[in-house]
Structures are given as structure tokens and as C-alpha cells.
Amino acid sequence: MNNELRDFQKNLPMSLLRARESVMSHFRPIMREHDITEQQWRVIRALYGLDGLEATELAQRTMLLMPSLTRILKALEEQKLVKRFAVEGDNRRKLIRLAARGRDLYKKMAPLSEAEYKKIEARIGAKKLAELYTLLESIAD
Numbered sequence: 377m378n379n380e381l382r383d384f385q386k387n388l389p390m391s392l393l394r395a396r397e398s399v400m401s402h403f404r405p406i407m408r409e410h411d412i413t414e415q416q417w418r419v420i421r422a423l424y425g426l427d428g429l430e431a432t433e434l435a436q437r438t439m440l441l442m443p444s445l446t447r448i449l450k451a452l453e454e455q456k457l458v459k460r461f462a463v464e465g466d467n468r469r470k471l472i473r474l475a476a477r478g479r480d481l482y483k484k485m486a487p488l489s490e491a492e493y494k495k496i497e498a499r500i501g502a503k504k505l506a507e508l509y510t511l512l513e514s515i516a517d
Contacts (some may be wrong), residue, residue: 402492410485412428415440415448417485420457424482428461428471457481 400414407417418438423429427472429437435445449472454460457478463469474482497505 388401399496402496406485406488406492410481412481413448414446416452416457419445419448419452420478420482420485423458423472424472424479426473430463430469430471430475434472452478 381387393396403417404414407414412420414483415438418440419434422434431449432443434440435442440447440448448456449460453460453499455477456475459475460470461473463471500508
């Protein structure tokens, strides 16, 4: 049995982390400019266009642990970017929705974010980017 690991620079988790950091370097300035964190932006993006999500589903969609999401939602509520509403017929359950201010922030940031996506696509090509999405989805299943 071989106890050797593959080269540190050639292992999948490190390659994915390097790629993530490279990609996020395009988007962090936009988030800083609008005074929100990466995780807050993730929540705003996940909620945009929906009539609300329960916290559990929102945590799954955003890949956030529930304690982190709870803290993030508290900050977003304090900034009046999201609101919580009782589910009709079950006051124990709450839906989280973007507030008008959250929708406005999304509309300001979306074109800036999309411009960064276009830069990435121009750098690697539309075909490679589509292949990358396919590969990443296949590894996530």
C-alpha cells in the first residue's frame, strides 16, 4: 500500500480553493463598495425573485451553516435588507424575503457582478466556462 499523497499543488481541494479565490477577487471589490459580505450577497442573490424561503432551505441553497445564517440574517434585518414573515396558517414557521431595500441593492449590484462574469468568460471562453459548470455540478452530486 502506497502511503504517498499526490503533490500538494495537485490536490483537488487546494485547486478548488485557488480557483475560488481567483474568481472571488473579481467580486469582492463590488461587495466592499456596497458594504456587504460575501455571505450576505449569497443570501440576497438566493432570495431575489422569490416570494421567500424558510431558513433551512436558504441555508441549503447558500451553503451556509444554520448558526452562520442566523447571524447573517440578523445583520441583514438590521440593515433592512431582509424581512421575516410568518407562514400563513403556521405562525411557528417563518419565511425570509428581500425587503425593498434588499431588492434595490440587488439591482445595483447585479450589473456590476455580471460585468465581472463577462470578464471571466472572455478570459477562458464561453465553451470552457460551460464545461467548468458541468464538471463542478457533476462533482457536487
